[in-house]
Amino acid sequence: MVEFKDISKKYDQVVGVERVNLKINPGELFGLIGPDGAGKTTLFRMLTTLLLADEGVILFDQKNVVEHFHFVRKNVGYMPGTFSLYQDLTIEENLNFFATLFGTTIAENYHLIKEIYQQIEPYKNRRAGDLSGGMKQKLALSCALIHKPLVLVLDEPTTGVDAVSRKEFWDMLKRLKDGGLTILVSTAYMDEATRCDRVALIQKGKIMKVDTPAGIIHQYAKPLYAIRGQKLQQLLNILRDIPHVISAQPFGESIHLAIDDKKNLFQIEKELKTVQANVIIEKITPTVEDCFMDLMMNQDEQ
Amino acid sequence: MNNNYAIEAKDFTKKFGSFIAVDNISFTVGQGEIFGFLGANGAGKTTAMKMLTGLLRPTSGRAHVGGFDVWKEADKIKKNIGYMSQKFSLYSDLTVLENITLFGGIYGMRMTEIKEKANELVHKLGIEDFKNRMVASLPLGYKQKLAFSVAIFHEPRIVFLDEPTGGVDPITRRQFWEMIYEAAERGITPFVTTHYMDEAEYCNRVSIMVEGKIMALDTPERLKQQFDSKNMDEVFLKLARSKHK
Numbered sequence: 012m013v014e015f016k017d018i019s020k021k022y023d024q025v026v027g028v029e030r031v032n033l034k035i036n037p038g039e040l041f042g043l044i045g046p047d048g049a050g051k052t053t054l055f056r057m058l059t060t061l062l063l064a065d066e067g068v069i070l071f072d073q074k075n076v077v078e079h080f081h082f083v084r085k086n087v088g089y090m091p092g093t094f095s096l097y098q099d100l101t102i103e104e105n106l107n108f109f110a111t112l113f114g115t116t117i118a119e120n121y122h123l124i125k126e127i128y129q130q131i132e133p134y135k136n137r138r139a140g141d142l143s144g145g146m147k148q149k150l151a152l153s154c155a156l157i158h159k160p161l162v163l164v165l166d167e168p169t170t171g172v173d174a175v176s177r178k179e180f181w182d183m184l185k186r187l188k189d190g191g192l193t194i195l196v197s198t199a200y201m202d203e204a205t206r207c208d209r210v211a212l213i214q215k216g217k218i219m220k221v222d223t224p225a226g227i228i229h230q231y232a233k234p235l236y237a238i239r240g241q242k243l244q245q246l247l248n249i250l251r252d253i254p255h256v257i258s259a260q261p262f263g264e265s266i267h268l269a270i271d272d273k274k275n276l277f278q279i280e281k282e283l284k285t286v287q288a289n290v291i292i293e294k295i296t297p298t299v300e301d302c303f304m305d306l307m308m309n310q311d312e313q
Numbered sequence: 314m315n316n317n318y319a320i321e322a323k324d325f326t327k328k329f330g331s332f333i334a335v336d337n338i339s340f341t342v343g344q345g346e347i348f349g350f351l352g353a354n355g356a357g358k359t360t361a362m363k364m365l366t367g368l369l370r371p372t373s374g375r376a377h378v379g380g381f382d383v384w385k386e387a388d389k390i391k392k393n394i395g396y397m398s399q400k401f402s403l404y405s406d407l408t409v410l411e412n413i414t415l416f417g418g419i420y421g422m423r424m425t426e427i428k429e430k431a432n433e434l435v436h437k438l439g440i441e442d443f444k445n446r447m448v449a450s451l452p453l454g455y456k457q458k459l460a461f462s463v464a465i466f467h468e469p470r471i472v473f474l475d476e477p478t479g480g481v482d483p484i485t486r487r488q489f490w491e492m493i494y495e496a497a498e499r500g501i502t503p504f505v506t507t508h509y510m511d512e513a514e515y516c517n518r519v520s521i522m523v524e525g526k527i528m529a530l531d532t533p534e535r536l537k538q539q540f541d542s543k544n545m546d547e548v549f550l551k552l553a554r555s556k557h558k
Contacts, residue, residue, distance in 0.1 A: 046482035048453040144354045171399075171479060173353040173508055174546060175553045199480040200509075214482065244494065260487055263511030264533070264544055304483050 012037040012162060012193045013058065018067035020053050027053040028216040031067070035162075035195060040188040042207035043197040044299070050216040051197040052092060055166050058195075059089045072161060085113065088160035090151050092167045098140030102131055102150055105139055106157060113158030123190075124153045127183060145176050152183075163187065165196040169203065181206040201300035212303055219306040224299055231297040231305060233257060234273040237265040238283070240290040246283060253279055260304065267301055268292075318377070319344045319471050319502035320365065325374035327360050334360040336525035337374065342518075344470070345500045347493060349513050352522030353553045358506055359475075361522070365504075366473055367391050379470040392420065395464035395501075398475035402460030405449035409440060412448055413463055420467035434462055454485035461492055471502040478509060490515050510546035519545070521552050528552050 013035040020027040028050035035041045043051045056062035058069055060080040069076045071083045096105045103117075106128070110117050121128075131149050134142070139150060148168060155163060165184075169177045181203065188194055188208075196207070204210045204224050211221045220227055240246050243266055250259035250268060255275040259268050270276060276292070283290045297305075320342040327335040335357045342348045352358045363369035365378050367387030376383045379393040403412045410431055417427035435444045438458055443451055451459065457477065465472050474493070478486045490512065493503045505516065513519050513533060520530040529536055529552055533545055542548045 046453065046485075047480035049482075167480075171354075171476065171508065173356075173553065174510055174549050175353055177508075178550075201483060260484075261490070261511075261515065263514040264537075300483050307482065307484055 012039070012072060013195065014070040015054065015058075016068045016070070018054070018057065018064050018069060020050075020057065020062070020065050026050075026216040031213075031216075031218055033211055033218065033221065035193065037193055038188070038191055040184060040194045040196070040206075040208045042204055042210040043195065043213055044199075044201060044204050044210050044303070045197075045213035046199050048215075049213045051213060052166055053216075055089070055164050055195070055197065058083075059087055059164060060084060085158070086161040088155035088158070088163040090155045090163075090165045090168060092170065094147050094151060096139050096147070096151060096154060099138060101136050101138050102142070103135040105150060106153055109154040110157045115158055117157065120157055120159050123159055124156050126186065127156075128153045144172065148172070148180070156187075160192075162193045162195065165194065167197050167199065169198055169200060177203070201298070201303055204299040210299070212299075212306060214303075214307055214310060217310070219310060220302070227299060227302050228297055231302050233269040233271075233305070234276070235295055235297050235301060236268045236270070236276065236292050237262070237295045238268055238290060238292050239265045240283070240287045242287070245286060246290065249282060249286065250279070253282060255279060258304070258308070260301075262298075262300075267295070267297075269301075269305070317344065318342060319346070320348075320376070320378050320504065322365070322376040323374060325361070325364065325376050326372050327357075327364060327369070328372045333525050335364070335371075338522075338525075338527045340520060340527060340530055342471075342502060342504065344502055345497050347497050347503045347505065347515070347517045349516030349519035350504060350506045350522070351513060351519055351549060352506075356522040356553075357525040358522055362473060362475065362504075362506070365390075366394060366396060393470050395467070395469040395472035396475075397460050397464040397472070397477055399477060399479040403448045403456065403463060406447060408446055409435060409444045409448060409451065409459065412459075413466060416463050417466055420469075422467055430466065434466070438462060454482060454488075457481055457485065457489060458492060461489065465496055465501055468499075469501065471504055472496065474503055474505045476506055476508065478507065478512065486512075510544065510549055513545040513549070521549060523552055 015031050015033040018031040019029050031054060045051055057064050058076060060076055060083050074082055076083050106117055127149050131146050169180055184194060207224065209223050212219045238246060243261060246266060247259055247261065250256050255270050257269040257271055259266055280292055318341045323339045325335060325338045350358055364371045364383060365376060367383060367390040371383060378390045381389040383390065413431045414427055435441050440455055448456060461477060478489055481489065497503055516533065518532050519536060520527050536548050540548045540551050542551065
């Protein structure tokens with residue numbers, strides 16, 4: 012449905028993205044996962060014909076986006092990272108405006124937005140500028156869907172959103188995907204990767220890995236353990252001085268420890284237990300965040 | 314009120330018309346304590362922080378920040394705190410040294426002191442090569458670390474960190490928390506908001522606001538016991554969802 016072929020873009024001398032190759036299948040919920048400055052927005056802006064690539068080709072429904080920019084603009088629903096609706100228009104006026112621009116009406120495509128729009132419809136005469144963050148987000152999503160796009164592009168829709176609302180937003184995306192829509196979404200929250208069919212991990216303008224979340228986790232090759240104890244900082248300091256330790260990173264209530272060989276665990280455990288006798292160590296499956304950090308460290312070494 | 318607390322609030326309230334944004338909150342934060350200030354969007358965190366930093370007058374209640382009264386000494390509060398958010402940090406069209414000098418100057422530090430400390434700082438952050446370059450040219454991870462260092466450059470008693478790690482890569486995010494720990498060890502009190510629930514675990518104590526009220530306040534360990542949860546994410550979901558429509 013969407014294909015990036017050898018896409019590069021520089022801003023002055025600074026790399027935006029470098030030789031990006033990605034293929035997003037029809038009906039897929041595809042995640043672009045990476046921190047600010049990784050190049051996520053640059054890719055989305057080139058896809059949505061708001062920015063020209065220096066090199067490479069982007070295909071949208073098998074058409075070159077530069078030559079067929081009218082087709083792309085007609086058939087893409089784009090929700091930018093910053094709220095870009097008219098603050099001084101009401102909810103209904105904003106939605107009406109976008110429907111009219113695309114030669115349709117709210118009534119005609121109401122079924123597409125029904126589930127989302129119904130949550131804000133009781134306030135339809137309220138100005139967009141007076142809405143809470145969550146309501147703005149629902150309005151922006153409704154406006155991006157009202158013209159029945161082939162592909163929905165969402166740039167960091169959950170940035171600055173609390174943990175509860177984030178989960179609800181992803182539930183909403185899941186239902187849109189189940190309705191057959193192709194969705195491209197970017198996020199800096201690593202835990203959201205598991206909500207996607209496939210993800211691309213991106214850092215410093217380069218794609219480090221593309222796979223299903225399970226596939227990415229499966230490829231993590233090092234023995235990984237979670238360590239729980241009283242003073243994690245103390246344990247961290249000890250771990251970082253042990254040569255067999257590849258990485259020791261705090262993960263909330265535990266430390267995730269990657270080591271060179273599982274046969275060395277016994278020795279590490281012994282060292283930790285000399286300072287904290289009740290320390291608990293268990294083998295764990297990595298999270299996407301573990302994989303991302305591992306790939307980042309490899310990238311930095313290169 | 315007790316001057317040993319970094320922050321002390323009692324029945325602190327803010328109303329906008331009939332809407333109660335902050336509803337009678339009372340809490341204390343000890344000097345050097347890492348205090349996590351959590352809540353869903355719209356729960357009242359930003360309003361409470363604005364009142365605590367002297368930017369917004371409360372409707373009723375009392376609060377002392379760094380020993381100063383929010384009603385009468387808002388100007389002294391501003392001088393004795395640091396502030397950093399994901400959105401506002403540094404001026405990208407000034408150099409690293411210019412930014413440090415500007416903020417040091419605003420907080421009334423002497424030029425000789427600024428110069429000396431500025432050199433130490435760029436050395437410590439490993440950005441000596443960047444010191445005479447625009448902040449815009451600095452890699453993002455360094456930008457956030459520099460922004461934090463500038464926020465505590467004048468050694469404030471309290472530093473307010475409003476989602477300081479939003480959008481930051483996972484390695485820098487962890488290095489950033491090591492800097493927060495270091496600051497706390499020096500006696501600076503970090504007052505932190507975050508949407509990363511793993512970061513809630515790194516705080517000494519955490520408060521969770523729901524619809525203007527503080528619904529829970531304790532160490533992460535005890536909150537997990539109290540709400541029968543395996544991690545802070547679960548605690549947060551249980552509390553925030555209980556009131557969620």
